[in-house]
Structure formats: structure tokens, C-alpha cells
Amino acid sequence: MTSSSSSASPAPESAVLEAVALGIPAALSDLGNLVRIPGIAWPAFDQTQLERSAAAIAELARETGVFDEVRVLRAHVDDTEELGQPAVLATRAARNGKPTILLYAHHDVQPPGADELWETPPFEPTVRDGRLYGRGAADDKAGIMAHIASLRAVAEVLGDDLELGVALFIEGEEEYGSRSFARFLRDNADALRADAIVVADSGNLDSETPGLTVSLRGNARFTLRVRTLEHASHSGMFGGAVPDAMMATVTLLSTLWDADGAVAVEGMTARAGETPDYSEATLRDETGLLPGVSPVGRDDILGRIWNKPSITITGIDATSVAQASNTLLPEVSVVISARVAPGQDAKDAYAAIEAHLRAHAPFGAELTFTDIDLGDGFLVDTSGWAVELTRGAMATGYGKDAVDLGVGGSIPFIADLVREFPGAQILVTGVEDPHARAHSPNESLHLETFRNAVRSEALLLTRMNGRSSAS
Template sequence: MTSPDPHGHETPTRPSDEAVLEAVATGLPAALSDLGRLVRIPGMAWPAFDQTQLERSAEAVASLAEDTGVFDEVRVLRAAVPGTDELGQPAVLATRAARNGRPTILLYAHHDVQPPGDDALWETPPFEPTVRDGRLYGRGAADDKAGIMAHIASVRAVSETLGDDLDLGIALFIEGEEEYGSRSFGQFLADNRDALRADAIVVADSGNWDSVTPGLTVSLRGNARFTLRVRTLEHASHSGMFGGAAPDAMLATIRLLSTLWNDDGSVAVDGLSAREAPTPEYGEQTLRDEAGFLPGTTPIGDGTILSRIWNKPSITVIGIDATSVAAASNTLLPEVAVVISARVAPGQSGEEAYAALERHLREHSPFGAELTFSDVDLGNGFLVDTSGWAVTMTREAMEDGYGVEPVDLGVGGSIPFIADLVREFPEAQILVTGVEDPHSRAHSPNESLHLDTFRHAVATEALLLARMNDRRL
């Protein structure tokens, strides 16, 4: 259906918000059913896991995109991993060209998931989607297969309400290795630059203020992750014969790691910066509840709680190779390896942060311990320019989709590939959204999706697409 604009041109008549929201509500059961089918596919990008499952996952997403009837072309593609002879994991790229001077929007999510960890810690099997207490449980139910289905469901709803008047250009990019470091991401963008070029990019891989209040992510911390190997002896020795004189690697590692933090748990590394920015009110009890504190545990760091999470660096030891408790013997360990994961304040590069960490560790190495650094993985943070029309339109769609005014969020986690998007598409407005709430437990046992949050997220994106379809460039 069309009507003349002031210049006499035919333009689409925008459907009412009520029609869009009705289409969202009607399509929600099918979207959740499709989400359940995706959750059942254990697609993990680590080589130790069955890689055919990732191929299944990509094909399933491609089929969902094709079935919308919206896209001109749907492909499953791989890109080279720079510096290697490998190809990255399969990604889905679906495109439709903009018509009649309308903008193009790129919708991003990822279909790979984190490994489930110890199955015994799950109340229900990780790859068997289960609904209880208003939440859908399963690995990937929130991160990020719900992001995929938010895109698919919103495209379905807008296609149903607009029909032949859908002139908006849409590119759907569903990555297959985000949890594995997006190793081929930059090359994929370069290989498919023209197909991916857009005026606005929605990255559906973040969270919300809570289960009923939407959040638009406007800042992200960067990351610096690496393996540190500490050696003090050529070989293991009897702890009774030489203990007290010979420095074992565990002692050296403990002493060295302890220099990374002040007594209050804040970071004590010169050269790691913090960002000064106001934060919303967020009390200690909320932190305790959302992070799952034990009764006697106290918070760490200084400043407001959200400044510690959003705007300051943090350092976590996320892995260790040493003798297990079960195999312990009276032995001085010659070598210990740890994986250190640092989150970097927005505005500081991952390279600069890593240099500060390596310098600190070398300067504080106790007993002359030999240090080796390897498997370095760096990512830069991100600060959103909130002055653009797409940001304004997204905030308005969030308020109408959730019925609650959105909150501008900083996020303590990292999405390093956003720097690649900014480099390849500097003119695009980047909108970081998501379907998670603070109790989603992404990456943890019993990951879940709050079903009402999902419904509101789909409504928000459908409203955004319908309204963008009414905009001329």
C-alpha cells in the first residue's frame, strides 16, 4: 500500500505499531520453538568438539533465514584465519538490497556456544531446552541463539505487516566462532564488504539493565588474555629434602600473582588506566544477588560498583596447570602455567594494557623465576557515539517495545570484533543490544533466557525495522 509524499512520489504507508506488535505476539510461539531446535545443536568452535555440529547449526540458521522469504540471497560461508592455512567456522550471510532510497541495517548474532562444562552442575541437560519459572534453560538459550531468533522473529513480523512495501535493506550475519575468538571475523568482513555494508548495525550480543528494563550498551571494556608460564627449577625435587631453600614454581607463582592486586582487590598494575564517567545507582545487594555471592563474601575494588565493572580494569586468573589435588605428592614443582584474563577500561587499547601487564610481571618476578608469555589475545574496548539518528530511533523503539525507558549501559565484558566493524564500516552507526538479563548466567551452568525479556526484545527490533523502513536517506 502506498501514498504520495509531498513531492508526489509514492512511499510506503507505515503500519501502525499495534499491527507490528500483534505480528510479534502471533509469531512468538514459532520463534521459541525454533529457538529450542537451535539449542539442541551443540555447536562449539573449539577443535576438541565435533565440528560437524557447527555445520548443522549454520545450515539450520540458513534455513530459518530462507524461510522468511525476505532475503535475495542466503549463503553459508567461511573465511581464512589470517596467518594460518585454516578456514574459520561457517557463518551465515543473508542479504536483501534496499529499495526506493531506504537505509540498510546489518543484524549480527552468533550461532556457536560455550562448552557446557560439568554436566553435573546443570539442573537439566545443557542441550535439552527446558522451560521453568518463566525462563528457557539450555546452553546458548541466551548467548546467543536468542539473538539469532530475535532477528529472525522481528524480520518475520515486519515482513508480515509490510508485505510488498518492505523497502528496507537487510543484511543478516550470523557468525560461527565468536566464543572461540572470532579468528576469521576481520577477513570475513573484508571478503564480504559490499554485502555487509550498512547504515546501522545491530549487534545482539549484550544484556539489559534487568529482566524488565532494556539497555543500550554504549561502552565496552577491552581485553588482554594470555598464558603465563613460571619456571624455577630444571626438574621436580623432594619437598622434604629441598623445601625451605629451593623456590618451587607454585610459591613463585602465588607471590607473583598477588602483586597484581591491592589489598581491597583493585588492580595494582601501573599503566592500566580507568575511565571517568558517571554511572547509575546500583547497590551492593543487587551485586550480591546478580553475581551469586556467598553470605560471607564481600565486594572488591573501590569507587562506585558500576564504575568497577564498566570503567576500570580487572584481572582474573581463569586457568591453571599444576599438579591436581588427587595426584599431589611431596614435590617441589618446577613449573606452573596460568591463564590471565584482564578486562581493559574503555579508551585504552588492548596492546597498551598487555604491555603494562607484561612489564609489571617481569619487574615483580620473585626468586629470579623464569617467565614465558604465550597465546596472547587482545581486543579493544568501544565507546558508542550516541548522537546519531539510529541511536535515537533505537531508544524510542526500546521504550515502546518494553514499555519502560531504556538505560544506557556500560558492559564489563568485551566484544573485541566491534573494533573490526568500526574499521571496515566507519560511517555505520553501531547499536549494541541484547536479550540477556543479569540472571541469564551466560557461559555458566544453567544458562537461561527470560521469556518476557525475549518477547520485548523482539518487539523492540520489529518496531525499529518498521520505522527504519519509513526513513529516506
């Protein structure tokens, strides 16, 4: 593909920014309405709520007046007969040789967790101290509304002069592993094909400084069962001679990290990469690290998060404290969630972890590995014209230059985007700041960050509309 570039004139950009400012109250009201819908893709929750949120988003897309067609669609999970969750796909064809942009976000959310940990109800949007609280307020219904609000502003100002091709893809199961994502891309490849793809599901350096995510860690998640006995036995009668499963599990898991808390699994690699200055004080402020508790790992802090692997135990099945008895447990299951350094294949990282655990299994404990879920990391080619336009739009929208970010979290479906649309430039952006607490109780959106994110995306759309693109 060859492209030539021209920028939009200052007058339309000024008008677009004014339209954004006037539209923010309506966008936040619509965001609050979306937050009230508890759309969770996990089977234990009411799946009709996802149908509600998909229908609401489809209507918001129609009301922009931008799209030629708006549909709520489902795709099969891999090659099975099971259907994935409802997604919204809205499309408009490019006019007069203009480029096409694909705007992605997701409308499903994490479960709220224990209600008593929330200061206000998780599905009742609440504004306090410049933030909007509620499950999904940041991750990722704010991403949806950043797309809708920017499209509203651009359509209002440009009218018939809006010739940019736009595809809006709002997924319904990102928090549940994007199980039908790859099939959805294949089924709708023509409608989704674009010159640039904006994935609004990441974050920023802080509430004032925009970030363009250029690297993401991969993931390797699985369930490990540790078994040492055919049945439970009295701990007083046989303890001291018989290793129970909890003893074996604790002993085994402790080998995953060295004395500094860094990953000690041979074969898991790290990536060399520069990181901005980031102090231990900032880490403590953003994470709630208790006084007296030290960070883990070595070298610069952001390098540990962005460029090195990590291993976390995120779940355990064993006797609860309330049900504890003097018993040797025959088996224990744990969920191990590993983050894989950008550039390493998730399959290789998982193989290294499995080999490590088998080699270090104490007392001959029996190990079983199930529910294996792998996702590769992501490294952005930052040389493209869309990256340059995005950085410029962010600098104007936020009033600060954008910072190239690595992110410790994973967005595995980006590998599917790269595979299906190898010619597209992928731009990973977001509206979250470090205090958003995505996936945690009291998730929230910094309102000023949201406003600046909408300003930036509206400017990006305006400037892309001023380009010519010919295949």
C-alpha cells in the same frame, strides 16, 4: 551521507506488534531446536555440529521470505590457508533509497562444562519459572531468533512495502575468538555494508529495563609460565631453601591487586563515566556472592565493572589434588584474563601487565608469555539517528525508557566493524538479563525479556523502513 526522517504510521506498528505476539511461540520453538545443536567452535569438539546449526539458521532465514540471497560461507583465518567456522550471510538490497541495516549474532556456544552442575541437560531446552534453560539459550541463539522473529513480523505486515535493505550475518566462532571475522568482513564488504549495525550480543539493566550498550571493556588474555627448577625435587628434602614454581606463582600473582582487590598494575587506566544506582544487595543477588564475602575494588560498583580494569586467573596447570605428592613443582602455567577500561588500547594494557609481572617476579623466577590475545574496547557515538530510533523502539517495546549501559565484558570484533565500516552507526543490544548466567552452568533466557526484545527490534525495522537515505 545525508538523511531525512519520517516515522511509520501507528497502524502498521500496531499490526507489527500483534504479529510479534502471535509469532513468539514459533520463535521459541525454533530457539529450542537451535539449543539442541551443540555447536562449539573449539577444536576439541565435533565441528560438524556448527555445520548443522549454520544450515538450520540459513533455512530459517530463507523461510522469512525477506532475502534475495542466503549463503553459508567461510573465510580464512587471517592470511593463512585455515578456514574459519561456517557463518550465515543473508542479504536483500534496499529499495527506493531506503537505508540498510546489518543484523549480527553468533551461533556457536561455550562448552557446557561439567554436566552435574546443570539442573537439566545443557543441550535439552527446558522451560521453568518463566525462563528457558540451555547452553546458548541466551548467548547468543536468542539473539539469532530475535532477528528472525522480528523480520518475520515485519515482512508479514509490510509485505511489498518493506523496502529496507537488510543483511543478516550470523557468525560461527565468536566464542572462539572470531578468528576469521576480520577476513570475512573484507571478503564480503559490499554485502555487509550498512547504515546501521545491530549487534545482538549484550544485555539489559534487568529483566524489565532495556539497555543500549554504549561502552565495552577491552581484553588482554595470555598464558604465563613460571619456572624455577630444572626438574621436580622432594619437598621434604629441599623445601625451605628452594622456591618451587607454585610458591613463586602465588607470590607473583598476589602483586596484581592491592589490599582492596583493585588492580594494582601501573599503566592500566580507568575511564571517568557516570553509572546508574546499583546496590551491593543487587550485586549479591545477581552474582551469588557468598554471605561474608566482600566485593572488591573501590568507588561505585558499576563503575568498577564498566569503567575500570580487572584481572582474573581463569586457568591453571599444576598437579591436581588427586595426584598431589610431596614434590617441589618445577613449573606452573596460568591463564590471565584482563579486562581493559574503555578508551585504553589493549596493547598498552598488556604491555603494562607484562612489565609489572617481570618487575615483580620473585626469587628470579623465569617467566614466559604465550597465547597472547588482545581486543580493544568500544565507546559508542550516541548522537546518531539510529541511536535515537533504537531508544524510541525500546521504550515502546519494553514499556520503559532504555538505559545507556557499560558492559564489563568484551566484544573485540566490534573494533573490526568500526575499522571496516567507519560510516555505520553501531547499536549493541541484547536479550540477556543479569540472571542469564551466560558461559556458566544453567544458562537461561528470561522469556518476557525475549518477547520485549523482539517487539523492540521489529519496531526499529519498521521505523527504519519509514526513513529515506541517500548517499
